[in-house]
Amino acid sequence: MDTQVLIIGAGPTGLTLALDLSRRGVPFRIVDAAPAPFAGSRGKGLQPRSMEVFHDLGVIEPVLASGRFDITMRAYQGREVLREWDVHEGRHPTAERPYARTMLIPQFRVEQVLRDALPQPVEYGMPLTSFTQDDSGVTAVIGSETVRAKYLVGCDGGKSFVRKELGLSFVGETHEDLRMLIGDVRISGLDREHWHSWGSRADQWLALCPLPGTDLFQFQATGDSEPSLALYQQIVRERTGLDDVILHDATWMSLYRTNIRMVDRFRVGRVFLAGDAAHVHSPAGAQGMNTGIQDAYNLGWKLAMETLLDTYEAERKPVAEWLLGMTTAIMMSGNPFERRGDETLQLSLSYRTEDGPGLLAGDRMPDGITDQGRVFDLLAGPDFVTLDFPDGPVLVRPDGYVAAIGRSAIDAYFSANPVTQLHHRRVAARTAA
Ligand SMILES: Cc1cc2nc3c(=O)[nH]c(=O)nc-3n(C[C@H](O)[C@H](O)[C@H](O)COP(=O)(O)OP(=O)(O)OC[C@H]3O[C@@H](n4cnc5c(N)ncnc54)[C@H](O)[C@@H]3O)c2cc1C
Numbered sequence: 001m002d003t004q005v006l007i008i009g010a011g012p013t014g015l016t017l018a019l020d021l022s023r024r025g026v027p028f029r030i031v032d033a034a035p036a037p038f039a040g041s042r043g044k045g046l047q048p049r050s051m052e053v054f055h056d057l058g059v060i061e062p063v064l065a066s067g068r069f070d071i072t073m074r075a076y077q078g079r080e081v082l083r084e085w086d087v088h089e090g091r092h093p094t095a096e097r098p099y100a101r102t103m104l105i106p107q108f109r110v111e112q113v114l115r116d117a118l119p120q121p122v123e124y125g126m127p128l129t130s131f132t133q134d135d136s137g138v139t140a141v142i143g144s145e146t147v148r149a150k151y152l153v154g155c156d157g158g159k160s161f162v163r164k165e166l167g168l169s170f171v172g173e174t175h176e177d178l179r180m181l182i183g184d185v186r187i188s189g190l191d192r193e194h195w196h197s198w199g200s201r202a203d204q205w206l207a208l209c210p211l212p213g214t215d216l217f218q219f220q221a222t223g224d225s226e227p228s229l230a231l232y233q234q235i236v237r238e239r240t241g242l243d244d245v246i247l248h249d250a251t252w253m254s255l256y257r258t259n260i261r262m263v264d265r266f267r268v269g270r271v272f273l274a275g276d277a278a279h280v281h282s283p284a285g286a287q288g289m290n291t292g293i294q295d296a297y298n299l300g301w302k303l304a305m306e307t308l309l310d311t312y313e314a315e316r317k318p319v320a321e322w323l324l325g326m327t328t329a330i331m332m333s334g335n336p337f338e339r340r341g342d343e344t345l346q347l348s349l350s351y352r353t354e355d356g357p358g359l360l361a362g363d364r365m366p367d368g369i370t371d372q373g374r375v376f377d378l379l380a381g382p383d384f385v386t387l388d389f390p391d392g393p394v395l396v397r398p399d400g401y402v403a404a405i406g407r408s409a410i411d412a413y414f415s416a417n418p419v420t421q422l423h424h425r426r427v428a429a430r431t432a433a
Contacts, residue, residue, distance in 0.1 A: 003027045005303055006140055006149035008162055010122040011038070012107065013275030013292030014155035015114035019057050020300030022119050024382045029149070030118075031142045033127035033156075037115070040252030041106035041184050041211055041218050045286025048099035049346035049364070050293045052400065054113075055098075056380050062113045066213040067105030074194040078241040084194070096366035097347060098376070104195075106184075106211045106218075107289055128161055133270050151303055153272045155292070158259065160277035166268045170280075172261030172324065178282075178331070179224040183253035184216045185232060189245040192217075198239045206239040216251065227253035258282050260328055262320045266313035274299060279320040282331035285344050287323055294319070294346065301382065301398040307419045315351045351401055361404050365396045370429035376400075378427050384420050386410065388428040398423070 005021055007014045010032040018030040046067060054060040075083045088101040115122060123142075131140035131152060138152040154162025163170065190196060192210035199205040199222075206221040221235050233247045262279040266272060275292030295316050302308050326343060342348055352362035359366075365387075368375045379385050379396055384403065387394045395403040395410045403420075404413040414421040 001137060001150055002148045003029045004150050005029075006138065006142075006147060006152045007031070008128045008140075008142075008152065008154050009033075009156035009275075009277070010111070010115070010124075011155060011157060011275065011292065012043070012111055012114070012289045013277075013296050014153070015111055015118070015122075016053070016057070016293045017153060017155060017274065017296035017300055018122075019059070019114055019117055020297060020382075021304060023057070024300070024304040026304045029123060029142075029147065030120075031123045031126035031128065033125070035125045037108065037111060037122075037124075039108065039184075040182075040254065041108060041216070042182075043107040043110075043283070043286065043289035044104055044209065044211060044218055045290075046103040046105050046110060047286065047290040047344065047346045048097065048101065049349070050290045051099040051103065052367075052376065053293055053297050055376055056400065057117070058380075059113050059117050062116075063103075063105065063110065066109050066113070067103040068212040069101050069103055071104050071193065071195055071210065071212075074196050076196065076198050076240070077200075095369050098367050098374075100345075102286060102345065104209070104212050106214060106216075109213055110289070128156070131162075131165060131271070138270050151270050151272065153274055153299065153303075154277045155274050155296070156277050158276040158280045160273065162271065163263060163273055163277050166265075166271060166273075168263045168265055168268070168273075170261040170263060172259065172280075175258040175260070178258040179222070180256045180258075181219070181221045181223040181225070181227055181232065181235070181253070182256050183219045183227060183232060183250050184211065184214075185219050185229070185250045186215060186248040187217045187245060188248065189242070190217070204239055206235060208236075219247075219250075224255065227255055229253070256283075258331070260324050262317075262324060264317075266317055267309065272299060272303075272312065274316075278316075279323065281324045281327040283327075284331040285327045287327055287344065287346075290346055291319070291323055294349075297399050301423075304382070305419050305423060307417050319349060359394070359402060359405065361402050361409070363402050365394070365400050365402050369432040371432060372427060372429045375429075378429060382423065384424040386424065386426040388426055390430055393426075 004026050005028040007030040021028045054063050072086050091100040093100045126143040129141050137150050140147050154160050195209040197207040203222050209218045229250050259280045274295035299312050350363045385396050394405050397403045404410045
């Protein structure tokens with residue numbers, strides 16, 4: 001075997017998986033067809049649950065240093081401010097939820113932080129062009145090399161080669177009518193404290209959002225023509241009526257078409273799909289990058305321990321189904337920038353199999369203060385952790401979800417999945433009053 005896990009694609013999904021595997025000491029390779037990292041921003045909303053993942057992966061500090069929580073929305077008619085509002089008004093960090101609001105940060109910066117934390121480089125200019133699998137592994141051609149790996153994970157985006165080679169259908173719809181011009185542009189004549197928007201009618205919509213940590217704005221506008229700086233400037237002039245908002249240059253421009261699709265299988269033998277390769281949807285609600293990060297975080301420990309691998313699809317497919325419906329509803333609501341519901345923060349997602357009151361197996365383990373320190377700090381690292389509270393133990397999975405509550409349920413979990421006990425530690429803690 002040349003490597004344990006071959007990761008195809010170095011977007012946020014593949015990079016999160018690579019970082020998780022690296023801290024577990026699992027041999028992996030991460031390859032990307034592109035010659036260099038993608039330069040465009042694309043996603044710019046990082047959800048609190050992703051920040052919790054980054055806390056565990058040890059990369060939260062550079063992420064926090066690059067992003068902003070305090071940019072408010074502004075709707076204009078020309079120069080007149082019609083309304084100013086905070087999409088996350090009233091959400092403040094608590095002991096249980098240390099990250100309470102969506103952070104604005106360009107996706108390329110998130111990817112850079114993840115790449116910088118990897119112990120080995122991403123192999124660019126290495127497209128996957130074919131693969132076959134048998135009982136013991138996968139044989140893949142990447143660039144001019146043939147590689148043998150125990151597992152292959154397709155994190156290769158919406159046009160996924162892996163998905164197509166597996167012959168999986170990508171069921172859903174393409175909204176030809178919902179097209180958006182996007183890009184990263186340098187602009188003078190606008191402040192960087194607000195996400196500026198114009199246009200009461202959908203076909204007149206224009207949004208210009210400062211990208212924290214850069215001197216760029218993300219340009220978004222309804223439209224279906226060939227992108228160019230001249231066109232973007234014309235749209236700004238026509239939709240704002242202002243001639244002192246000047247676009248100087250663009251580092252990325254694209255015409256975006258909304259696809260709402262997902263696979264019905266996330267695993268075929270030794271090959272897995274994660275991120276956009278498995279599900280695509282409207283960018284409204286800022287979920288795609290975040291969901292890919294969560295897919296990777298769910299899969300990483302299972303690949304490392306080679307256990308519970310079937311639960312990856314069982315747990316992540318319902319999330320993808322819910323996600324497609326939720327983001328479509330936000331898109332169709334007519335105002336994707338209204339105050340957001342709790343569900344977009346991805347904190348209330350659960351892998352529960354039974355319903356009931358209070359904390360149950362499958363729920364996200366909340367943060368909290370104990371006499372031993374913060375719960376998230378006690379959980380940080382690649383292991384299962386039993387938190388031995390005075391009123392009973394809670395077994396938490398490496399991805400921060402509750403595996404079992406109470407001694408007998410924990411014993412039953414370990415005897416059903418013995419390998420998990422090999423990656424387990426206990427912490428006696430008392431919750432601070
Ligand atoms: C305008 C816009 C706004 C968005 N806003 C948000 C937001 O605010 N929040 C959010 O969470 N998401 C947002 N998204 C979605 C987000 O950008 C995607 O969901 C995210 O990029 C998916 O990550 P990924 O790693 O799964 O795939 P990708 O980022 O697409 O990465 C796939 C990688 O695979 C590589 N690849 C492809 N084929 C091969 C091959 N054969 N061999 C090797 N490598 C290959 C590609 O080069 C690429 O680098 C937005 C998207 C758009 C377009």
